[in-house]
Amino acid sequence: xxxxxxxxxxxxxxLSLLTACGTxxxxxxxxxxxxxxxxxxxxxxxxxxxxxxxxxxxxxxxTKKNVKLPKQSQTExxxxxxxxxxxxxxxxxxxxxxxxxxxxxxxxxxxxxxxxARSIPSDSDGFKIEDGILYGYDGVESELHIPDSVTRIxxxxxxxxxxxxxxxxxxxxxxxxxxxxxxxxxxxxVDIAEGLETIxxxxxxxxxxxxxxxLPASLKSVGEPTFWADGDLTIHAPDGSYAEKLAKGSxxxxxxSEPAVYEPIDLKNVIRARQYEYGDFTEFTIPDNxxxxxxxxxxxxxxxxxxTIPSNVKSIGSQAFSYCSGLKSVxxxxxxxxxxxxxxxxxxxxxxxxxxxxxxxxxxxxAYEPVLKEVWLPASxxxxxxxAFEYYGDGCIFHVPSGSYAEKFMIKYNLNYDNNV
Numbered sequence: 001x002x003x004x005x006x007x008x009x010x011x012x013x014x015l016s017l018l019t020a021c022g023t024x025x026x027x028x029x030x031x032x033x034x035x036x037x038x039x040x041x042x043x044x045x046x047x048x049x050x051x052x053x054x055x056x057x058x059x060x061x062x063t064k065k066n067v068k069l070p071k072q073s074q075t076e077x078x079x080x081x082x083x084x085x086x087x088x089x090x091x092x093x094x095x096x097x098x099x100x101x102x103x104x105x106x107x108x109x110x111x112x113x114x115x116x117a118r119s120i121p122s123d124s125d126g127f128k129i130e131d132g133i134l135y136g137y138d139g140v141e142s143e144l145h146i147p148d149s150v151t152r153i154x155x156x157x158x159x160x161x162x163x164x165x166x167x168x169x170x171x172x173x174x175x176x177x178x179x180x181x182x183x184x185x186x187x188x189x190v191d192i193a194e195g196l197e198t199i200x201x202x203x204x205x206x207x208x209x210x211x212x213x214x215l216p217a218s219l220k221s222v223g224e225p226t227f228w229a230d231g232d233l234t235i236h237a238p239d240g241s242y243a244e245k246l247a248k249g250s251x252x253x254x255x256x257s258e259p260a261v262y263e264p265i266d267l268k269n270v271i272r273a274r275q276y277e278y279g280d281f282t283e284f285t286i287p288d289n290x291x292x293x294x295x296x297x298x299x300x301x302x303x304x305x306x307x308t309i310p311s312n313v314k315s316i317g318s319q320a321f322s323y324c325s326g327l328k329s330v331x332x333x334x335x336x337x338x339x340x341x342x343x344x345x346x347x348x349x350x351x352x353x354x355x356x357x358x359x360x361x362x363x364x365x366x367a368y369e370p371v372l373k374e375v376w377l378p379a380s381x382x383x384x385x386x387x388a389f390e391y392y393g394d395g396c397i398f399h400v401p402s403g404s405y406a407e408k409f410m411i412k413y414n415l416n417y418d419n420n421v
Contacts, residue, residue, distance in 0.1 A: 113135065113154055114136075117136035117154075122139070123147075125139055125147075126140070129147065129149065133152045133153075134146065134150045134153045136157050136158075137157065137158060137161070142164060142165040143167075143264065146167065146168065146170055146173065147170070148170040148171070150173055151173060152173065152177065153175075154180075155178040155200065156177070156180065159181070161181075162186050162272065162273045162274050163186060164186060165187065165188050165189070166188060166191075167181075167187065168191045169190070169193060171193040171194055174196060175196070176198070176203050177200050178200040179203060180200075181203060181204050181207055182202050182203070182206055183205075185207065185209055185296045186209055186272055186294055187209060187210050188210060189210075189212050189213075189262040190210070191213075192213070192215055196216055196219055197221065198219075199219070199222045199226060201223030201226060202223070205225055205226060205227065207295075208273065208296050208318040209273055209295035210233050211233060213236065214259050215235060215241075215243035216237075217241040219242050219243045220242055221242075222246055227250060232318065232337075232339045234253065235247035235255055236256045236258060236259050265291075269292070270292045270293075271290055271293045271297045272297065273296050273297060274296050274297065276297055276298050277296055277300055279303075280301075280303050281301070281303060282303045283304070286307075286309060286310055288312055291313060291314050292315045292317070293315070295317035295318045295339075296317070296320065297317065298321045299319050299321070302324065304321075304324050304326060304327050305326055306329040306330070307321065308332075309330075309331065309333060311335075311357060314337065315337045315339065316337070318362075319342065320342045320343075322345055324343075325346065327343075328348050328349060329349075330346075330351070330352045330353070331353045331355070332358060333355045334355055334358065335354075337358075338354075338358065338362060339362045339365070340362030340364055340365055340385065341364045341367070342365045344364055345368045345369075346366075346369055349371065352372070352376070353376040354376060354378055354381075356378040357378070358380055358381060359383065360382065361383070361388040362388065363385040363386075363387045364387050365389075367388075367389070367390045367392075369391070369393070371393050372389075372396045373397070375396065375399065376399045377401075378421075379406070381404065384405075384409050386413070389415075395416075398415055398416065398418075399417070399418060399419070401421050
């Protein structure tokens with residue numbers, strides 16, 4: 001597949017989600033117009049360029065070398081069928097499923113709900129609740145326990161909130177509206193108790209740090225796109241439930257029948273979601289106390305030229321360094337897990353050196369790197385997604401240890417490699 005086509009598809013999907021989940025939102029915790037203008041303009045520019053140029057004279061055409069896409073068709077897995085959706089959903093014109101009670105593209109409705117949220121006084125914990133409906137939150141807690149007086153979480157209630165890390169939703173809640181947690185980039189864990197029946201489209205889309213969500217057996221209906229472009233997500237749900245079929249039919253999530261348990265993290269030791277997004281610095285030193293870099297932490301840092309991830313960092317979140325267009329060199333010293341899409345679309349990236357200690361590299365972690373020349377991989381690698389490295393320039397070579405998992409990966413997918421490590 002050509003890069004031009006890939007970029008065009010990416011731009012279309014991103015712009016569709018921006019429309020679906022309301023670009024009119026004024027509650028972004030960072031610059032208020034960045035999602036609607038800067039990110040949209042950047043991806044629009046890529047799409048325009050992709051339509052008008054096949055290749056550049058001085059940039060090698062990216063190549064996908066025998067790497068299979070991770071998405072499975074519904075005929076290959078136990079997917080949720082059209083019949084199971086039909087009672088609670090209708091088709092939109094783009095053939096995606098929509099909950100008829102929640103139009104995720106209704107910008108006027110979004111504005112009405114934001115005005116409604118502003119008019120409701122907060123309770124002592126920061127929740128804006130009226131007649132059992134939760135409209136918003138202006139508190140400061142990173143671990144939220146939704147009050148059991150709530151029966152519905154209204155659309156857009158927590159959209160763009162980059163402070164929430166974990167949320168517990170009680171059995172009293174029967175429905176979750178559209179785009180409720182859309183772009184909540186720090187959100188890592190969601191626990192939903194038995195009782196919930198419907199989740200509208202976009203409710204957990206673009207939650208780049210989301211790792212685990214517990215869904216109940218009572219769940220009957222989920223709108224789309226709900227988990228699009230999330231991080232390395234696992235859906236935990238009872239065997240035989242609608243949620244199990246949802247998870248197994250999704251290309252954006254894994255499935256487990258065992259419920260997840262939240263393990264709190266010390267936020268002092270974390271580079272938070274979006275913390276340095278759009279930064280104009282050319283270099284950055286990661287402090288020795290940092291153990292995790294969350295999703296989108298350095299996204300769109302276009303002036304950043306090189307980055308070294310020290311061994312104290314154990315995980316790098318989804319899109320943590322995506323769209324760092326000036327980034328030329330990445331060195332990772334022992335980070336255990338590099339989540340999918342962590343370094344996606346770094347147009348100037350030439351070298352990647354991953355040292356001993358790294359065990360997992362997720363889907364599209366280093367995808368769409370048109371001038372990538374050399375990659376060093378360690379013997380400690382135990383798992384790499386099929387698409388961990390794809391759409392890169394011709395002539396790129398992987399340096400891997402003889403007999404390692406990485407070498408076997410190279411052989412299986414017919415990638416250019418040597419043992420010069």
